[in-house]
Amino acid sequence: DTGVSQNPRHKITKRGQNVTFRCDPISEHNRLYWYRQTLGQGPEFLTYFQNEAQLEKSRLLSDRFSAERPKGSFSTLEIQRTEQGDSAMYLCAGHRDGTEAFFGQGTRLTVV
Amino acid sequence: AQTVTQSQPEMSVQEAETVTLSCTYDTSESDYYLFWYKQPPSRQMILVIRQEAYKQQNATENRFSVNFQKAAKSFSLKISDSQLGDAAMYFCAYRSVSSNYKLTFGKGTLLTVNP
Numbered sequence: 001d002t003g004v005s006q007n008p009r010h011k012i013t014k015r016g017q018n019v020t021f022r023c024d025p026i027s028e029h030n031r032l033y034w035y036r037q038t039l040g041q042g043p044e045f046l047t048y049f050q051n052e053a054q055l056e057k058s059r060l061l062s063d064r065f066s067a068e069r070p071k072g073s074f075s076t077l078e079i080q081r082t083e084q085g086d087s088a089m090y091l092c093a094g095h096r097d098g099t100e101a102f103f104g105q106g107t108r109l110t111v112v
Numbered sequence: 113a114q115t116v117t118q119s120q121p122e123m124s125v126q127e128a129e130t131v132t133l134s135c136t137y138d139t140s141e142s143d144y145y146l147f148w149y150k151q152p153p154s155r156q157m158i159l160v161i162r163q164e165a166y167k168q169q170n171a172t173e174n175r176f177s178v179n180f181q182k183a184a185k186s187f188s189l190k191i192s193d194s195q196l197g198d199a200a201m202y203f204c205a206y207r208s209v210s211s212n213y214k215l216t217f218g219k220g221t222l223l224t225v226n227p
Contacts (some may be wrong), residue, residue, distance in 0.1 A: 001156070002158065033213070035215075042217030042220050045215065045216070055212065056214070095213050100162060100213075101215065103149075103156050105154070105155065106156075
């Protein structure tokens with residue numbers, strides 16, 4: 001167990017609906033990352049927080065995606081007006097300086 | 113931009129035998145880190161082994177070792193005495209020293225261990 005938890009583990013939603021995922025890193029993780037993993041691909045970087053500040057966003061993160069990390073603790077990733085192409089595993093990873101990534105189990109999103 | 117290529121979508125090995133997973137990468141940087149991550153089915157991705165590019169010595173972690181060839185931009189993982197619990201998807205990953213710990217992954221290699 002890496003100490004990083006993600007909820008829900010699975011989400012099925014209808015196209016056009018909004019969904020929100022949550023990531024809870026351990027308290028020492030000052031850095032938090034979101035990745036997206038589609039079938040047959042490795043994880044791809046989406047966005048990065050240092051404490052509560054969102055410091056980098058990938059071009060994969062369209063306007064329909066928004067992420068927050070209030071108070072530098074848990075983080076949420078929201079997708080508005082979901083599309084079938086959003087179906088993927090969404091992974092969260094936490095870091096503290098000097099260590100490598102600790103990943104959560106991911107949230108598998110299926111858009112029908 | 114950095115790229116990571118894993119040319120073996122699937123590999124299989126007999127229990128107790130040795131298997132090598134291949135990875136190549138492309139970068140113009142001289143200092144960076146390379147990793148192998150293991151992702152068991154429905155479980156969290158965990159770090160298997162890490163290599164700093166400035167170190168000539170190949171990293172080892174128990175039954176896991178790497179063959180790091182910096183000039184060839186090659187980074188293979190050798191698993192010795194394979195166990196059933198080694199069955200998983202294995203990802204090679206790259207991190208720049210200056211990238212805020214952001215990882216670039218390959219597509220992965222699915223390893224099957226046969227009893």
